[in-house]
Amino acid sequence: MGLSLPLPVPTRAVPPSAAALVGSLRGVGYSLETAIADILDNSIAAGAKSIDIQWEWNDGEPVGWILDDGHGMHTDRLVEAMRFGGIGPEAKRTxxxxxxxxxxxxxxxxxxxxxxxxxxxxxxxxxxxxxDLDQLRKSGGGWDLIEGDAGLSGEIRDQLKSRKSGTLVVWRMVDFGRTNDRPSYESFLADLQRVDAHLAMVFHRFLAGDARALEITLNGSRVKAWDPFLENDESVIRNPEQRIEGPGGRVRVRGFVLPHRDRFRNEIEFEKAGGPDGWTAQQGFYVYRHKRLLSAGGWLGLGGSRAWTRDETSRLARIRIDIPNTADHDWRIDVRKAIARPPDAIRKPLQRIAEDVRRKAREVFVHRGQYGSRQKATGVSRIWQVNPEGAKRRYTVRRDHELIQFLKGRMDKTGFEFFEALLDLVERTVPVDRVWLDVTEHGVPDDEVNSSELVTTALSMARMMERAGLTPHEAAARLATMDPFDKVEDIEEKLIRKLQGAKR
Ligand SMILES: Nc1ncnc2c1ncn2[C@@H]1O[C@H](COP(=O)(O)OP(=O)(O)OP(=O)(O)O)[C@@H](O)[C@H]1O
Ligand SMILES: [Mg+2]
Known part of the structure; x- marks a missing residue:
């Protein structure tokens, strides 16, 4: 019996057909904006400080190019860069x-x-x-890279002339991956806007933030950062940053609760802060890899037995996650850099952080950000009080509210007892479930201040206060600091005028 040597396993080389494989790769799910962002990643990795994107309609045959001032590539390096899967996913990256x-x-x-x-x-x-895809198809399955720029116009090629180093990526025969469907000029313009909004979001930390400074222009105009966390707005609630040790490296997580709609200067600012896809879609986690945004919004499948959905009521919650590129595999980053999934080991701590942020966000959303700690600061007195979770009754009328105290002093004992019983009944029957449903489905109704109605209500209260011995000025001043009268413009003057007018 001799030693048995392992038999060589018979193999057969089966290289892919280039045209077919590349044709299939077209369908991995890029959109124009995610495709451009992926090109920009390379420019940033090459140390670029400024990137110009030109996107031309060209009579229905769109042409696009992206020019950077990075370190550029020598011939051999460029050939490697053109190879599909040149540097594979296993290579260590800086x-x-x-x-x-x-x-x-x-x-x-x-x-x-x-x-x-x-x-x-x-x-x-x-x-x-x-x-060239058509050339690949003609060449019968081989991977034949064309030497040179295939007749690129001098105008485009010359873009590199003035730079010491850099790279120019040119897209010709643009068909957006569609075979027969030609883009219209309108959709081309809409595409441009989407690209602008997407880059403003994905690279916002490079454009204005804590990453290496970068300037991006799109058809000559500068792309301005869109910051999901409103770094300069002091009414944003910012939780402290937390660090979680996870597979592949440490991640940093920070929760933000954005301000209620009422706190924005105007509707335009509010819409802008919502982001390219709007407030509801843009809630949730923002996953960054080296300060480059991978995924914007969504709850990453967290939420327990039933994953959280993007409810209107939690739309003010946004959570930033920073992951290192050593965690790519564990976070299952996809080729487009548009999807990231948290490893199992850190789902629990992430969920806890998110629960807290979502709860706070719901409070700000539903209570219009006026209840709780801010109430004292604004000095406006409110009639409703929101009690902590677990209290017997969640919403109660403040018995120490000035108007109630006032009434107590003016009514006889049985009258006031009846009034208190009535309040009790109102508190017990607040249709919380119904309100919840309505808000979830339709959002908070616009808080239009109907001032003439409110003035009438305030006036009848002011008259009662007057009868109790307050001057018109005193009565008006007190009412002006009460919710909702504080929202009526010039309420104090209006009341004084009416009270004094009545006397004459
Ligand atoms: N603008 C550029 N400037 C300098 N080098 C570049 C540029 N674009 C690409 N390269 C080089 O070409 C290589 C291949 O780029 P490619 O985008 O295909 O893959 P990758 O960036 O390595 O990985 P991924 O598929 O995740 O983008 C890069 O690793 C880089 O070395
Ligand atoms: Mg790349």
Whole structure:
């Protein structure tokens, strides 16, 4: 009996057909804006400080190019960059590198166009290569990269002239991944706006924030950061940052509760803060990888037996998560850098943080941000009191409210006892469930101050106070600090005028 050697396993080489594989990769789910963002990742990783994007209608044959001032690539490096899966997902990346799969440049570009040319300038000079889908198809399955820029117009090529180094990515034969459906000029313009909004959001920390400074222009105008957490707004509630040790590295988590609609200067500011997809869609987690936003909003499947949905009532809750690129696998980052899923080991702590932020956000949303700690600061007295969870009754009328105290002094004992019993009945029958349902379905009704009605109500109270011995000025001044009269413009003057007018 001799030693048995392991038999070689018979294999057969089955390389993919280039045209078919690349054709399939077009469908991984990029949109124009996520595709452009993926190209920008490369520019940032190459140390770019300024990136210009040009996007031209070109009589229905759109052409786009992205120019950066990064370190550029020598010829060999550029060839490697054009290789599908050049640097694979297992390679160790520098902390600055926003890439992972060695695919982005190719898959993002070719999801939108049929011809990708990359021109790059480094100390050795210019180099350029082109992938052309139609050429690939004709060449019968091979991976034949075209040398040179396939007749790129001098006007575009010259963009690199004035730069010491940099890279120019050009998309020609743009079809947005669609075969027959041609884009209209209107949809082209709408696309441009979406791209602007998306980049403003995804790179906001680079455009104005705590990341390395970067300037992005789109067709000549500067992309302005959109900050989901309103860093400069002092009415945002900011929870302290928490650190969680998880698989792949430490993540940092911070919860924010955005201000109630009433606290914005106007409707435009409010809409803007909502974000590109609006308030309800943009609630939830914002996952960043090296300060680049991966996913904006949503609850990452957290929420217990039934995952949380994006309810209107929790729309003011936003939570920032910072993950390092060493955690890519554990967070299951996808090729488009648009999806991230938290590893099981940290779902519990994330859920706890989110529960807290959601609860606070609901309070601000439903109570219009006026109840609780802020009440004292504004000095407006309110008739309803919200009691802590677990209290016997959640919503009660303040018995120490000035008007109630006033009434107590003016009524006889049985009369006031009846009034108190009535209050008790009102408190016990607050239709909380119904209100909850209505708010969830229709949102909080717009708080239109009907001033003439309110003035009438205030006036009848002021008259009673007058009869009790207060001067018109005193009565008006007290009512002016009570909810909801404080919302009527010039209520004090209006009341005084009416009270004095009545006397004449
Ligand atoms: N604008 C650029 N400037 C300098 N080098 C670049 C540029 N774009 C791409 N490269 C080089 O080409 C390589 C391949 O880019 P590609 O986007 O295809 O993959 P990746 O960035 O490595 O990973 P991912 O698929 O996650 O984006 C990069 O790793 C980088 O070395
Ligand atoms: Mg990349």
């Amino acid at each position: 902390a600055e590198d926003l890439g992972r799969f060695g695919l982005g440049l190719k898959t993002a570009s070719l999801s939108q166009c049929r011809q990708l040319t990359v021109v790059s300038k480094a100390s050795s000079g210019l180099a350029s290569f082109t992938w």
